[in-house]
Amino acid sequence: xxxxxxxxxxxxxxxxxIGCFALVIGGPGLLKALQPGDGAGVAGVPIxxxxxxxxxxxxxxxxxxxxxxxxxxxxxxxxxxxxxxPTDLQKMVAALTxxxxxxxxxxxxxxxxxxxxxxxxxxxxxxxxxxxxxxGLTGSAAQVDAVTAAYRVYVQKVPPASPGAPYLVNHSAFMxxxxxxxxxxxxxxxxxxxxxLARQMAKDTATPAAS
Ligand code: NI
Numbered sequence: 766x767x768x769x770x771x772x773x774x775x776x777x778x779x780x781x782x783i784g785c786f787a788l789v790i791g792g793p794g795l796l797k798a799l800q801p802g803d804g805a806g807v808a809g810v811p812i813x814x815x816x817x818x819x820x821x822x823x824x825x826x827x828x829x830x831x832x833x834x835x836x837x838x839x840x841x842x843x844x845x846x847x848x849x850x851p852t853d854l855q856k857m858v859a860a861l862t863x864x865x866x867x868x869x870x871x872x873x874x875x876x877x878x879x880x881x882x883x884x885x886x887x888x889x890x891x892x893x894x895x896x897x898x899x900x901g902l903t904g905s906a907a908q909v910d911a912v913t914a915a916y917r918v919y920v921q922k923v924p925p926a927s928p929g930a931p932y933l934v935n936h937s938a939f940m941x942x943x944x945x946x947x948x949x950x951x952x953x954x955x956x957x958x959x960x961x962l963a964r965q966m967a968k969d970t971a972t973p974a975a976s
Contacts, residue, residue, distance in 0.1 A: 843879035
């Protein structure tokens with residue numbers, strides 16, 4: 766994984782979308798900590814886990830168990846994001862397209878960190894702009910808090926600059942590849958290219974996950 770991250774080209778560790786303007790934080794220490802295995806995540810803290818949310822397109826209640834047997838490529842963000850989220854989602858879709866039929870085993874999922882604005886209708890329209898395959902998940906504030914906590918996603922609402930102006934939401938911008946058994950298989954940094962993602966995911970998902 767460390768090799769993979771290096772190959773993908775992050776010399777620096779973590780990209781956080783500050784109001785969706787990318788800012789590099791962290792350092793080599795955090796890079797070293799990004800080692801999956803047995804579901805362990807950053808510094809041995811598990812990443813991922815059970816969630817209950819709503820599929821924006823169907824309105825159906827879904828849980829992580831709905832996606833067992835498939836790989837999940839999970840990204841957190843919000844539809845009002847001016848820059849980073851749309852760029853990353855385009856990249857996710859481009860990577861899956863580049864993989865061809867091998868991508869059929871991967872379900873790309875966009876989970877909102879801003880459920881107050883991203884209701885099912887808003888989110889369904891948004892994910893549809895990227896791909897019919899991209900799943901949009903929203904939920905109550907408590908449900909979203911639970912899933913962002915499980916994935917250790919940094920989320921911070923930014924007060925608007927002036928009264929009545931729209932707020933932004935700072936959030937970390939990683940892509941999480943989860944195995945068919947729901948365990949963390951890889952974390953991809955936001956600055957990975959679509960080609961790098963495609964190559965790495967083809968390799969990571971080539972064999973049924975043991976974990
Ligand atoms: Ni964003």
